[in-house]
Amino acid sequence: MITEPLVNPDKRQKTVTAPHLRVPQTIHFILFEVVPFLGFITAIVLLLFGIPMTWVDLGLFISLWFLTQIGFTVGWHRLFSHNAFKANVVVRVTLAILGSMAAPGPLLLAVAAHRRHHEYADQPGDPHSPHLFGEGVTDQIKGFWHAHDGWLATNREHPNTIHYVPDLLRDKALTTASRYYWLWVILGLVIPAILGGVLTNSWLGAFQGFLWGGLVRMFFVNNLINGVNSFCHVLGGRSFNTPDHSRNNLWLALPSLGEGWHNSHHAFPQSAIFGFDWWQVDIGGWVVLILEKLGLIWDVKIPKADTIKAKKAFLAARKAT
Structure with a gap:
């Protein structure tokens, strides 16, 4: 991902090619994909050498994982990408900031890429489909890597934000939040370091907080997000015979707070519940319902049982013909 929304004044132009942004795209990939992985390896090595994960470290990891994952699944995905409900400006900005702390790329670009994914799901034009590289074993491995991580560094055609996210471009609060993306990412690393140092009154605690609540947590959340693009288009069950290869995965749905029900999501993309x-x-859907009960969000879109049943029958019949 690069760090600024790309705009071509021609709304009909769906993608923008910007060769001069290859360097910042690569830098972003190294900083927020490679470095968190190295942080994870460091944490494992420290455990092996007798430096344990303390209760403070565990608390920071769990709390930052939950908050940033909620920011992504409830905010970036269900609200901003699919308009599954409406929210006041405080909720919108809070979710935008929390999702940014996972470092998936600036909000406007990430949402534009996701909307393009649904437009071309598992077809040419999909930014991160694992199914566009051939049928051989090597091709499938290449496709899986592309979907999971590679596309973040190698995609040269970026979604034109004025085409895909004109609604978000009109939201001044969200465009401002997206503009300060780097600040939110840095805070997502600094806050656990400060809390770790304060709660343990030690520099080691600050380092451990940065490691577990910052880098390891970022590595974990990023792989949950990326895993939906890769695993959930290759492995799992299919409740709906959608024209793409989307799958449902219980084992991914639990830590991703609902994102693993990807086939159900592709059948009803505007649903706030997966x-x-x-x-x-x-769990992300439960948070949506809680926010609705509190009056913080409204116009929550959830398909009725008979609608779900009818859609399932329609897709099954279409595939049979």
């Missing part, structure tokens, strides 16, 4: 069956745990 888990339609009673056993499909969707």
Whole structure:
């Protein structure tokens, strides 16, 4: 991902090619994909050498994981990408900031890329489909890597934000939040370091807080987000015979707070709830319902049971013909 929204005045132009941005795109990939991975390796090595993960470290990891993952799934995905509900400016900005702390790229570009993904799901034009590289084993491995991480560094055609996110460009609060993306990412690393130092009254605690609540947490959340692009288009069950390759994954749905119900999401992209069956745990959806009860959001879109049943039958019949 690069760090500024790309705008071509021609709304009909869906992508923008900007060769001069290859360097910042690569820098972003190294800083927020490679460095968190190295942080994860460092944490494992420290554990092996007898420097444990303390209760403070665990608390920082869990709290920052939950907050940033909620920011992404409830804010960036359900609200900003799909307009699944409406929210006041405080909720919108809070969710934008929390999602930014996961470092998935600036808000406007990330949302534009996701809307383009739904437009061309698993077809040429999809920014991160694992199914566009051939049928051989090597091709499938290449496709999986592209979907999981590679596209963030190698995509040269970026979505034209004026085409894909004109609604967000009109939201001054969100455009401002997106403009300060780097600040939110840095705060996501600094805050756990400060809390770790204060709560343990030690420099080691500050380092451990930065490591576990910052880098390791960022590595974990990024791989949850990326895992939806890769695993959830390759492995899992299909409740709906959608024309793409989307899948549902329980094991990914739990830590991603509902994102793993990806096939259900592709069947009803504007739904604020991803888990339609009673056993499909969707913590992000539960947060949406809580916010609605508190009056902080409204116009929440959830398909009725008969609508879900009819859609399932329609997709099954279309595939059979």
